[in-house]
Structure formats: C-alpha cells, structure tokens
Amino acid sequence: MSAVDVWLVDLAVSADQLDLCAQVLDRSERERGNRFLRLEDRARFVASHAALRLILAEARACSPSEIRLTANAAGKPNLAAPAGSAQAFNLSHSGTRALIGLGDSADIGVDIELIRPIPDAVRIARTHFAPDEAASLAKLPPHAVEPTFFGLWTRKEAVVKALGTGLSLPLNRFSVTLPPAAPRLLGNSAGWTLAAIEAGPGYAATVAVRAADIAFRHHRLSPDWPDRLGEKRANRACGPAKARL
Ligand SMILES: CC(C)(COP(=O)(O)OP(=O)(O)OC[C@H]1O[C@@H](n2cnc3c(N)ncnc32)[C@H](O)[C@@H]1OP(=O)(O)O)[C@@H](O)C(=O)NCCC(=O)NCCS
Known part of the structure; x- marks a missing residue:
C-alpha cells in the first residue's frame, strides 16, 4: 500500500x-x-x-x-x-491554515476551507454542483448547510486539483458523498482514494489521490x-x- x-x-x-x-x-x-x-x-x-x-x-x-x-x-x-x-504534491490555504499533500507518483489534490457564512450556499450548489449533491444539500436543516457545503466543496476541489485541471473542469461533472459520510467519488470511483482531514474547528479539508488503497500519514x-x-x-x-x- x-x-x-x-x-x-x-x-x-x-x-x-x-x-x-x-x-x-x-x-x-x-x-x-x-x-x-x-x-x-x-x-x-x-x-x-x-x-x-x-x-x-x-x-x-x-x-x-x-x-x-x-x-x-x-x-x-x-x-x-x-x-x-x-x-x-499539492498545496491549499485558507484562513490561517495551509494543507500540503506529499507523495511519490500518484496525483494528489488537497483543499482546505475556512467555514464562513455563505447565505446562498444552496443556490451556488444548484449552479455549480451535481444535481444530486444540490438536492441533498437543500434538504438539510439550516444549521448544517454551511459546514456541509464547505465539506462538499473541499471534496470536489481536491479531486479537480488532483486531476490538475482546477476549476476548468466544471464541478457538476461528477459527484462525491456528502459529509458526514466518508469521502468517496460516486460512479467511476475505482482508482481514487479520498480522505477527510481534521484541520481544527471551523475548517473543512480533504485530500484526494488518483490511486487506490492509499494510506495517509498525518503531520503538523x-x-x-x-x-x-x-x-x-x-x-x-x-x-x-x-x-x-
Ligand atoms: C487552482 C484552484 C483550484 C485553487 O483553488 P482555491 O480554493 O482558490 O485555492 P487553494 O488554496 O485550494 O489552492 C491554491 C493552490 O493550488 C495550487 N494550484 C494552482 N492551480 C492548480 C491546479 N490547476 N491544480 C491543482 N493545484 C493547483 C497552487 O499551489 C495554488 O497556490 P497559490 O495560488 O498560492 O499559488 C482554482 O482557483 C482554479 O482552478 N483556478 C483557475 C481557474 C479559475 O480561476 N477559474 C475561475 C472561474 S470558475
């Protein structure tokens, strides 16, 4: 592994x-x-x-x-x-934190986001996320929308950063699981490993690797x-x- x-x-x-x-x-x-x-x-x-x-x-x-x-x-x-x-390797920074992923050959993407007020989260999800993701977000109680939105966002952005396309690949082209479920690409997920990173209160963070069966070593x-x-x-x-x- x-x-x-x-x-x-x-x-x-x-x-x-x-x-x-x-x-x-x-x-x-x-x-x-x-x-x-x-x-x-x-x-x-x-x-x-x-x-x-x-x-x-x-x-x-x-x-x-x-x-x-x-x-x-x-x-x-x-x-x-x-x-x-x-x-x-890949780098992400938000608020007063950075997340850095480092490995050998498999493509890595990381994303960290400071969870902040985002009153139009469901509208943004309808415009930019996959329909199933936006529908799931819309069903959540109000207090869960922002943390889930940012959790979802970091999962999707970690994937496009691993691919190296960044946001030039529209985020509605693929779906991921919704937090608090373990992060996973839906559909064609073979050959990917995603992990949620504990980045402290008020932050959401994900690492995505374009390879199966990756183990993660956490450092600070x-x-x-x-x-x-x-x-x-x-x-x-x-x-x-x-x-x-
Ligand atoms: C690159 C991108 C994914 C960064 O996302 P972000 O949440 O703003 O920033 P993050 O802190 O997570 O990541 C930034 C780092 O990712 C790395 N990065 C830059 N382009 C990248 C790419 N295509 N793939 C993977 N990593 C990339 C860099 O190290 C960058 O650090 P820097 O900006 O300090 O040099 C995103 O801004 C993007 O795709 N931009 C290009 C296209 C664009 O601007 N589209 C806007 C219209 S939708």
Whole structure:
C-alpha cells in the first residue's frame, strides 16, 4: 500500500518569521505576494509557499530556496529541481491554515476551507454542483448547510486539483458523498482514494489521490516552523530530518 503524507500548517506567524518566509521564495512568488492588497492575504500566501518549500526541501534534502517549481497549463505546480525520483504534491490555504499533500507518483489534490457564512450556499450548489449533491444539500436543516457545503466543496476541489485541471473542469461533472459520510467519488470511483482531514474547528479539508488503497500519514508542522527556514539556509544538504519538523 502506498502512503501519502498530509501536513497541516499554522500560518499565523510573527512579522520576523514572515520575513524569514519571504526570503526563501523565488522572484515570481515574491512578485505575486506583493500584488495582494490586503496584508493578511499576502501573509497567507508568503507563509504557505515557504511551508511548502520547507516540506519539499526536507523530502529532497536541500534548502528551501533551492526548490524550483513549474506549473502545468492549468496552473498546477510541480517540482522542476532538484531532480530525483517522482514527487507529487499539492498545496491549499485558507484562513490561517495551509494543507500540503506529499507523495511519490500518484496525483494528489488537497483543499482546505475556512467555514464562513455563505447565505446562498444552496443556490451556488444548484449552479455549480451535481444535481444530486444540490438536492441533498437543500434538504438539510439550516444549521448544517454551511459546514456541509464547505465539506462538499473541499471534496470536489481536491479531486479537480488532483486531476490538475482546477476549476476548468466544471464541478457538476461528477459527484462525491456528502459529509458526514466518508469521502468517496460516486460512479467511476475505482482508482481514487479520498480522505477527510481534521484541520481544527471551523475548517473543512480533504485530500484526494488518483490511486487506490492509499494510506495517509498525518503531520503538523511545529509552531516555530518558520525559524527552521533560517537554519536550513545555514545548513545546506542537511539530510533527512523529518522528526525535527
Ligand atoms: C487552482 C484552484 C483550484 C485553487 O483553488 P482555491 O480554493 O482558490 O485555492 P487553494 O488554496 O485550494 O489552492 C491554491 C493552490 O493550488 C495550487 N494550484 C494552482 N492551480 C492548480 C491546479 N490547476 N491544480 C491543482 N493545484 C493547483 C497552487 O499551489 C495554488 O497556490 P497559490 O495560488 O498560492 O499559488 C482554482 O482557483 C482554479 O482552478 N483556478 C483557475 C481557474 C479559475 O480561476 N477559474 C475561475 C472561474 S470558475
């Protein structure tokens, strides 16, 4: 059975730690980060990209700034350097959390969402989700609609992120199970493994892998994780150090 590592990351970092995060990004990430108008959006972007680099650097035994990323036509990032065995990964960020999935060759998609007020959830589901999903959501008592909507959303988005299409694949083309049922693709589900991730109160999160029988290993970066970015840069080619994360 293959395994996928799923990392939950706390993005509420100090100003000094955010500076450390910004230092390991490449020029295009820094430029994207600087385009955010709201400071909290910039901080979420910068910290989540630094955390992704830290985790990829641990997997590749290099420093975070040595990671080189490219993207497919729909924007899904993949690892360009350092070279080595296949490395699948995916990143999602919302509120003050990031979720990162890391595996070998099977396509991975992750999605985390801060559950927030969404008064027109049923209308959005009727427009964008599959008819069976929208009908099930419409039958729920009002207090269950928002958490279920976001749970459903993360399941569907994790699938399109694993495929690499993102939202260019309409979300009404396929159905998934509704929370609190275990996450599963309906219909042509062979060859997929989905899992709900416990991401803390007020968050919904899912990981989807385009392979059967995947085991998930759950991790959380320690709260001082940005401080490790500085140590990594001083300590190049430091070798496997998963336990220290
Ligand atoms: C990519 C997309 C799925 C991201 O969803 P989101 O909930 O906004 O953001 P998340 O935090 O979950 O994921 C963002 C990360 O996914 C990754 N990503 C980007 N494109 C991706 C793709 N096609 N497939 C998988 N992952 C992708 C990136 O790491 C990205 O991080 P970044 O934006 O900080 O660089 C979605 O925005 C999308 O498909 N966009 C392109 C098409 C579009 O904008 N359509 C809008 C009209 S429907």
